Amino acid sequence: LAAVSCVSGSETCVAVGTGGTINSTDGGLTWVAAAPSSQADEFSGVSCASATNCVGVNGDVYTTNTAGGTWTQRTLPLGVLSVYSMSCPTANVCVAILTTSNAVDEFASSSDGGSTWSFEAMPAPFTSLDKVTCPSASTCIASGATSAGGYVARSTDSGTTWTAVATPDNGAAQDSLGAVSCPTSSVCYAAGAGNAPFVVSTDAGASWSSAGAPPEEWGALGCASADVCYIAGGSIASTYIEGTPDGGAHWSQVPSAEEAFDGLTCPSATTCFAYGQANMNNEVIYRITNNG
Secondary structure (H helix, E strand, O other), rough: OEEEEEOOOOOEEEEEEEEEEEEEOOOOOOOOOEOOOOOOOOOOOEEEEEOEEEEEOOOEEEOOOOOOOOEEOOOOOOEEEEEEEEOOOOOOOEEEEEOOOOOOOEEEEEEOOOOOOEEOOOOOEEEEEEEEEOOOOOOEEEEEEEOOOOOEEOOOOOOOOOEEEEEOOOOOOOOOOEEEEOOOOOOOOEEEEEOOOOOOEOOOOOOOOOOOOOOOOOEEEEEOOOOEEEEEEEEEOOOEEEEEEOOOOEEEEEOOOOOEEEEEEOOOOOEEEEEEEOHOEEEEEEEEEEOO
């Protein structure tokens, strides 16, 4: 599985991957096939603003008003090569990361649910973009590689304009941040590989402070609350899920089988999903409850 999106305040979740679309109406306890058609194959991202309305990306952009039962492809402007990360905080507002035909990453924003888009260049010192998440209808946070260490990109106008915000211990020797998770409209965490720190913001990304260092190389990051976060990653031969109950001060391993985890999604303060590929190439979702 490539991505899971759960509607805030709802039991509805939608997951996409190589086998099409599956959804759940009981908070992820059970899943059923929604769209096994080829148009949903290889979706790399999905974001659902309501129990029925979702936007999916697989290089192109698709929308659905049936929780993934059917998808409609949206026409992208000339010069857009692919769209690969997206966050839709409302049914109308969506923010995405795309690559142009010149192999340059840019931001895209939509105010009509993904039907039309406007574009904005990434701010210096970013050299590429990775993930975007919008904790509110106006505020969005993005991660990516930079030429000067740890930064996040921040927008306060629904993705129309962006600024670079430095994180602690910023410098050329520090690795870039690659994952961001915002469990509330004001609290966000970011993590990276190598010597990048685990950092936290309590003012919707305007400023950041150190929250320690995760015990493993990050592969995915998901935070369920202002204190509870999980990291996951690895290959089928070597994999892990680890959680912190206190904002990064302490970490412990969450029992799991040998899976290759691609992502983490936390729809509530008590529930998270780790998803990816199991042995024998089967897709898998782990439901994490009770702080691991």
